[in-house]
Each structure stands twice: as C-alpha cells, then as structure tokens.
Amino acid sequence: MQSPTHPAAQAAFIPTMRELVRSYQAFSTCSETHLRKLDLTPAQFDVIATLGNTQGLTMGELGEKTLITKGTLTGVIDRLEKKQIVQRQVLLDDRRSVVVKLTSTGEKLFEQVFPAHIAHLQERFEQLETSELELLRVLLVRLRHVF
Template structure:
C-alpha cells in the first residue's frame, strides 16, 4: 500500500483550513458566510443561470445550495424565476440589491485576500496553480 501521498493530503487540508481562518472572518464582518459569498461572486455581473449551472460554477454541493439560495432570496439578494426554455428549472440571478452587494463585497474581499497572496511572487503563484491543477486532474 502506497502512503507517500499522506503528507501532501495533510498539507492540502491544512492549507484550506488556513485559508478559511483568513477568509471567513472578513466575510462574516460583511454579514456573509463563505458559501453565500461564493454564490454572490458567481452570480455577480452575470446573466441569470440555472441551479445546475450555479452548482457547477461554485464550490457548493447541491444539498447546501438549496438552503443558501433560500436564505439569500429571503434577504432580497437573489431571485428565482421560471426558466423560459425549460419550465422544470428556475433561473437564478441577483436582484438590484444583490448586484449592489456584489459590487461592494467582491472587491473588498479580493483586497483582503491580496494581503496574503501578495507575499508570493508570480513564479510561486504559477507553480502553485499548476500543482493544484495536477492534483485536481488525478481525481
């Protein structure tokens, strides 16, 4: 049994946990969870999309997505309309208030993340991107 990948797995999980510890408090200060931000960031400046498309473009599982959409809809951030091309599905998009929220929180959170990522030079960022892409491809 080959287990030489375990240190890589541990570093991957640790890196994600560190990212969450850095990112989540900033989003909470804006009244959002990481999942809500992911949905808002995906829908921002985009035409409405189906729930399936939204699920494919975010890091949110289908079961979690339903609850997140309901909460964001109840806050007036997004709206769901029947899909004119397929009445079995809905089109999901940001409301005017949701788009304003996106325009406020997206650049602010990117600036926060830049505080950490600017510690890496262009070559290191590209190396990390390529390594993570290789890891993604094996699964």
C-alpha cells in the same frame, strides 16, 4: 516506482498531505473570517460572486459553477431570497427551469463585497513571488488530476 506502502513513499506522502490540509484550513479560516465580517457565509458569497455580472443562471448552472453541493444550494438560495439579495424566475418557455438572479440590492452587495474580499485574499497571495504562484498553480492542477 515505490509502492505506497514503502516507507520512503509514506515518509513523503504523510507530511505533504498534512501540509495540504493545514494550508486549506488556514485559507478557509482567513476567507471565512473576512466574509463573516461582511455578514455573509462562504456559500452565500459564492452564489453572489457567481451571479455577479450575469443576467442570472439556472439552478443547474449555479450548481456547476459554485463550490456548493446541490442539496445545500437550495437552502442558500432560500436564505438569500429572504434577504432580498436574489430572486427566482420561472422561465415561460420551460417551466421546469428556474433562473436565479441578483436583485438590485444583490447587485449593490456584489459591487461592495466582491472587490473587498478579493483584495483581502490578494494581500496574502502577494506575499509570494509570481514564479511561486505559478508553480503552486501547476502543482495544484497536477494534484487535482491525480484524484
């Protein structure tokens, strides 16, 4: 195995890293632009999509299931609560636990924006063959495990 300082290893690593970053930036821009048209931020969509089709989740569960940091999550929930999209409920049997759930307005929003955004992204992924998507998924899992 070549050391990371070996010129051949650097020759393969640097362009791959750049392409990974460029791919993520392109995906992020495509997704965020569409979400902004739906009057949502990526974090707000993440919460709405995660809460959709559930009876609600605790803040801890939301933190585990979304891609939002704990410090950011509270602010996102605050803003969604002001828009009457989510509501917080303190559990009677455990007053330390707060459950966040979609309001009826939030449920309607979920039913509109989730399928619309998934369809928007699916149009891009459908430009790849099924075998390419599977190979990409396998390689991304492998890369995640490396880190």
